[in-house]
Amino acid sequence: MTQSCEIRRGVPLAPLTTWKIGGTAAEMAIPRDADELCEVVSHHDKVYVLGGGSNVLINDGMIEGMFVSTERLLHCEVRTSDSDIYVSCGVGMRLSKLVSMAAENGWSGVEQLFGIPGTIGGALYGNAGTRMGAIADAVDSVELTDASGDRKLLSRYEMRWEYRRSFFCDGDVIVGAVFKLRRADKASVALAMKSAGEARAAQPTGVKTAGCVFKNPAGDSAGRLLDTAGCKGVGVGGASVSDRHANFFINDGTSTAADMAELIARCARRVYERHGVRLELEVRTVGFDEPIISSR
Ligand code: EPU
Numbered sequence: 001m002t003q004s005c006e007i008r009r010g011v012p013l014a015p016l017t018t019w020k021i022g023g024t025a026a027e028m029a030i031p032r033d034a035d036e037l038c039e040v041v042s043h044h045d046k047v048y049v050l051g052g053g054s055n056v057l058i059n060d061g062m063i064e065g066m067f068v069s070t071e072r073l074l075h076c077e078v079r080t081s082d083s084d085i086y087v088s089c090g091v092g093m094r095l096s097k098l099v100s101m102a103a104e105n106g107w108s109g110v111e112q113l114f115g116i117p118g119t120i121g122g123a124l125y126g127n128a129g130t131r132m133g134a135i136a137d138a139v140d141s142v143e144l145t146d147a148s149g150d151r152k153l154l155s156r157y158e159m160r161w162e163y164r165r166s167f168f169c170d171g172d173v174i175v176g177a178v179f180k181l182r183r184a185d186k187a188s189v190a191l192a193m194k195s196a197g198e199a200r201a202a203q204p205t206g207v208k209t210a211g212c213v214f215k216n217p218a219g220d221s222a223g224r225l226l227d228t229a230g231c232k233g234v235g236v237g238g239a240s241v242s243d244r245h246a247n248f249f250i251n252d253g254t255s256t257a258a259d260m261a262e263l264i265a266r267c268a269r270r271v272y273e274r275h276g277v278r279l280e281l282e283v284r285t286v287g288f289d290e291p292i293i294s295s296r
Contacts, residue, residue: 004123005029005036011067013058016050018117019210021257022058023287025067025249032072034090034143034151034175034267040068041173042149048286049173051091051122057264060257068122068173075102075176085181086140091121091174095128095135098179103193106186109138109179114196117211122175126282127166132196136161140180147171156180164215192243204244208251213264214279222279223247226267229274236263260284268293 007029013022028050031037041047050056070092070141076277078101079086085107089098102110112133116123124142142159145151146169160167168174209257214222226232226246234241238254241263249263268279278295285292 005031005040011057013053013067016069016075017058018052018208019053019054019251019255019260020061020253021251021255021260022210023061023257026064028067028069030069030072033075034073036069036152037073037091037147037173037175038149040066041145041147041174044070045147047147047173049121050092051120051125052094052118054118055122055126055128055282056284056286057210057257057260057292059261059285061287063287065287070119073121073176081172083183085183087179087181089120089177089179091119091147091176093120094118095120095123099127099193102181103186103189106184106189107181108184108192109181110135111189111192112137112196115200116191120177124174124177125166125168126284127161127164129164130196131199132192133162134161136166138179138181140178142160142177143175144168144172145175145278151175154176202245204242204248204250207242208253209248210283212247212282213249214247214268215282217277217279220277221247222271225271225275225277225279229267229270231267231270234263234267234270236260236266239263241267257280257287261288267294 011025011028014020029040044066049068073090073092075090079205099110099113112130116128127134127136141155143153216222223246231241232243232246237259238252239259242248242250
């Protein structure tokens, strides 16, 4: 391979996730720009892009394949017109940076994303959001590369987003995105962000979690289903279900990926037995040979 991108070997992954769980990456690329990112993607069959590590369960042990860190892809450029603001972001930029830029300048369009951890790339990958809306609502265009390194730019009219799911094909990697915001009143932007913050009041803070573990089924709440199935306080090894919000699973500092995966499977089973609902994972799993919950 004739690439110039920095590659590290034997990288511990747990510190790079909010759950603080995961084994070791056999290899990790740290591209400096979009060209290097595309080069890495085109040279490897199995690529796992790691953003803020806030929505991922990485298995224990040595994980083969090429991890890609987006920590250097922090590009951010603002263009303005009379009423609109276009913010072009690298995938490694924190989502909270975009949200705070909008708050400071009175730009409307990303209030619904206030308080969500992680990076722009991770948020786009899972169409992150809250009950007020998702990141897709603010996207003007997204640049992707396919597995062969060919780049394509998609406008908002060419994208089909779903709840907590992006439209990207398997193997596509997000290279960057442009967000379209509107000039607004600073106070009204602040007020909307305050109410997004208040919606998170029942969620646990100051503990090792990955946000909501399961997606909400249509018209219902995974947290409510888990709670009423008696999952609060259930534990496996160092992993347990939060007693504040049943869709948050906590690592007490000693949980392995195997503990967390077993806890997730047990709770999904309980919900199915109690409510007949098959919950779907919101967190992405990496390095597991089999799905950690049954779909049948
Ligand atoms: N509920 C319970 N028990 C629980 C948790 C919730 O009965 O243990 C009930 C609540 O009382 C409420 C309903 O379930 O009536 C919904 O709960 P909540 O308002 O906490 O919202 P949620 O549906 O659990 C969603 C997003 C969160 C986002 C909040 C606030 C999903 C899977 N979750 O949670 O996003 O922060 O709304 O907007 O879409 C995430 O995606 O990682 C995430 C945390």
